[in-house]
Amino acid sequence: MGLARTLFMRALTLITVLVLVIFFMVLVLGATGTSDKILQAMVNEEVMMLRQSLAKTIKDPQELERVINIRKQELMEFYGLTKPWYVRLPDMAWRVLTLELGKARTLKTFAGGNKVSDIVMERLTNTIILVTSATVISAIVGLVLGVRIATRVGGILDRVSSYFSAISYAIPTWWIGIILILVFAFLLRLFPFGGLYSTPPPSDPYMKFLDILWHAVLPVATLVIASIGVWIYTTRTIVLNTAQEDFVNAARARGLPEELVRRRYIMRVAAPPILTNVILGLATSISGAILTETVFNWPGLGRLFYDAVLVMDEVVVIALTYIFTLVYVVARFLLEVLYVILDPRVRY
Structure with missing residues (x-):
């Protein structure tokens, strides 16, 4: 077995281990409902920020709620919250892989950020x-x-x-x-x-x-x-x-x-x-x-x-x-x- 083939097989094995760890972690998160809570918190935060910005331009409460509900539904579909957790497994795994997990619920950076x-x-x-x-x-x-x-x-x-x-x-x-x-x-x-x-x-x-x-x-x-x-x-x-x-x-x-x-x-x-x-x-x-x-x-x-x-x-x-x-x-x-x-x- 040549050097390149040896290193390729070792790398493939280790990548498989990493993928399995991520898959198992995502599986546990989905089965326990934790991923739904995380994604729902991300949606709620974006909706809250949208409400604060639109409240300055839209004075009609009913119109404001209608716009916010439309945006909230779009976010729910974007994050896959309208689908069962097992359908969202690939997307959830990719978010973990790229650290696109949104914002922390409590912890912050020294500057006050929560990404x-x-x-x-x-x-x-x-x-x-x-x-x-x-x-x-x-x-x-x-x-x-x-x-x-x-x-x-x-x-x-x-x-x-x-x-x-x-x-x-x-x-x-x-x-x-x-x-x-x-x-x-x-x-x-x-x-x-x-x-x-x-x-x-x-x-x-x-x-x-x-x-x-x-x-x-x-x-x-x-x-x-x-x-x-x-x-x-x-x-x-x-x-x-x-x-x-x-x-x-x-x-x-x-x-x-x-x-x-x-x-x-x-x-x-x-x-x-x-x-x-x-x-x-x-x-x-x-x-x-x-x-x-x-x-x-x-x-x-x-x-x-x-x-x-x-x-x-x-x-x-x-x-x-x-x-x-x-x-x-x-x-x-x-x-x-x-x-x-x-x-x-x-x-x-």
């Missing part, structure tokens, strides 16, 4: 600043230390990192966040308690950027402390298991330099599973850290998902579920491409 796509994209930047940065830091430090520890098994660093990994994995992230707030925000007053920036925010763009970084220190530190141990231990285990394989021992027996053995025989074989952890970790980070963003009042996608569930804003929950699935599917396809490059055996 779903605007709300999501606004919070995405904040999540990248916080969660993705923490993931990158944890991954880099974890990979460097994990590889180093794997070549010095049984040393002090190995024992310390093993204990630290177990402890950091067991402690809840929100508890670490609260401790950091108590120590560095309440007692030492070195960092703010939470939020994205100070109130009022600095007017100068450069100072505002520094203010955001200052507010991000504690939540980023929380996520790094909670996850770096897992990165270290996972990398150590992968590299150590690879280093104990027969082909590595055979390379050493042939008298090859240790650096060459490590680079060509150990790290090249260990690269695919390590890459899997890195890319899936970055993809998962887009969904945000719900508890950490809530503890620090950080307006990212995790906090948005929490707020949307809390106030029952269905359209925002749907949009976020779709985006999280889409990012995961794209990450998996990227992994497939990298696997083919790193290990040509997967092509056949």
Whole structure:
């Protein structure tokens, strides 16, 4: 099987997964009547705005109601509310796919808008600043230390990192966040308690950027402390298991330099599973850290998902579920491409 055919089949599989997720989500929405509520709310909002604009020009109440009813019927037909929900499945799936879900019922952007796509994209930047940065830091430090520890098994660093990994994995992230707030925000007053920036925010763009970084220190530190141990231990285990394989021992027996053995025989074989952890970790980070963003009042996608569930804003929950699935599917396809490059055996 050639490279192009292999990648095409993998892409087709992942696209099928994405379509099935969207179809299942739309099926549930239609069967439970949630989609009808969402579309009806969109119709009612447009009718209300139309009433406000026409009230200034049409003074006759009966004529006003007649015009509004005609427009309302047109909107009902446009959104498919005159048809059963199962007939509207393709149109509903397309709306989810293109994020054309109208306006959120309760949640808004910082500027006061309530368009779903605007709300999501606004919070995405904040999540990248916080969660993705923490993931990158944890991954880099974890990979460097994990590889180093794997070549010095049984040393002090190995024992310390093993204990630290177990402890950091067991402690809840929100508890670490609260401790950091108590120590560095309440007692030492070195960092703010939470939020994205100070109130009022600095007017100068450069100072505002520094203010955001200052507010991000504690939540980023929380996520790094909670996850770096897992990165270290996972990398150590992968590299150590690879280093104990027969082909590595055979390379050493042939008298090859240790650096060459490590680079060509150990790290090249260990690269695919390590890459899997890195890319899936970055993809998962887009969904945000719900508890950490809530503890620090950080307006990212995790906090948005929490707020949307809390106030029952269905359209925002749907949009976020779709985006999280889409990012995961794209990450998996990227992994497939990298696997083919790193290990040509997967092509056949």
